Amino acid sequence: MNDKTIATHNGNFHADDVFSVAAMKKLFPSFKLIRTRDLELIHKADIVIDVGGEYDPDAGRFDHHQRGGAGERENGIPYSSFGLIWKKYGLQLCQGNQDVANSVDAGLVSNIDAIDCGHVEGVSSGISLSQTISMFNPTWQEDSHFDSCFDQAVDFASRVLTRFIASANGGISAKSIVAKAIEDAEDPRVIVLQQYTPWKRTVHALSEAALYMIYPSQSGQWRIQTVPVEPGSFEDRKSLPKSWAGLSDDALKQVTGIDDAMFCHNGLFIAGAESFASTMKMAAIALQE
Numbered sequence: 001m002n003d004k005t006i007a008t009h010n011g012n013f014h015a016d017d018v019f020s021v022a023a024m025k026k027l028f029p030s031f032k033l034i035r036t037r038d039l040e041l042i043h044k045a046d047i048v049i050d051v052g053g054e055y056d057p058d059a060g061r062f063d064h065h066q067r068g069g070a071g072e073r074e075n076g077i078p079y080s081s082f083g084l085i086w087k088k089y090g091l092q093l094c095q096g097n098q099d100v101a102n103s104v105d106a107g108l109v110s111n112i113d114a115i116d117c118g119h120v121e122g123v124s125s126g127i128s129l130s131q132t133i134s135m136f137n138p139t140w141q142e143d144s145h146f147d148s149c150f151d152q153a154v155d156f157a158s159r160v161l162t163r164f165i166a167s168a169n170g171g172i173s174a175k176s177i178v179a180k181a182i183e184d185a186e187d188p189r190v191i192v193l194q195q196y197t198p199w200k201r202t203v204h205a206l207s208e209a210a211l212y213m214i215y216p217s218q219s220g221q222w223r224i225q226t227v228p229v230e231p232g233s234f235e236d237r238k239s240l241p242k243s244w245a246g247l248s249d250d251a252l253k254q255v256t257g258i259d260d261a262m263f264c265h266n267g268l269f270i271a272g273a274e275s276f277a278s279t280m281k282m283a284a285i286a287l288q289e
Contacts, residue, residue, distance in 0.1 A: 007045035
């Protein structure tokens, strides 16, 4: 594997060829990279990315510029070189987890493909990751070499890709944990997590009854947090009691009757106590308000 030669085009680069090479770096500990448009060198390479006019994954050819392109997804987004690389190697890059590979494709790969192929429908406005990669190209005022700038862009893309995979894996793992907590809840209105886990998407997808989430903080105390009416909303399904707003320590202990109550946010969406039992008491009081 270490003696592979990978070819891509030279000169100005884009997110699709940069991220494709970043993916190769995760797969192969070392390889020889050639940036060229010399067809003889391209023909001799083991893997060819974004150049060469051929898509044949079995032969290691991943271009999409030929007449007719290289296909498109079910949602109509065409494949760029990164999408073609991900189509073949994405599952391997995600340690065999198809859900993670699909999530990375939806959140990262397909957006890069869409922008590279001019398929702008559904692509958010504002500066994109593709534009960020393009800014690694030297400007007309800089005496920089395209190849060294390309290497810098690949290093950046490698870190982004690593974090996308980790984030997707974390989100999918969290989904199963939260789903189990919903299933095991004694009261469907109060969901208990044994450790903090991202929960909002799963709760909104699986539970219309959930009002409060209980989970431990990083410092060892416990928290109660309200469930918003929808993801991203500042309106809660049921706020914490108004009399708690902005109180902490002795003032909150006096109002709640809970001797280790710690605080309640003025926005009535989160509060905390030292112990799990006391936080559950907070939930019981809030449900009765």
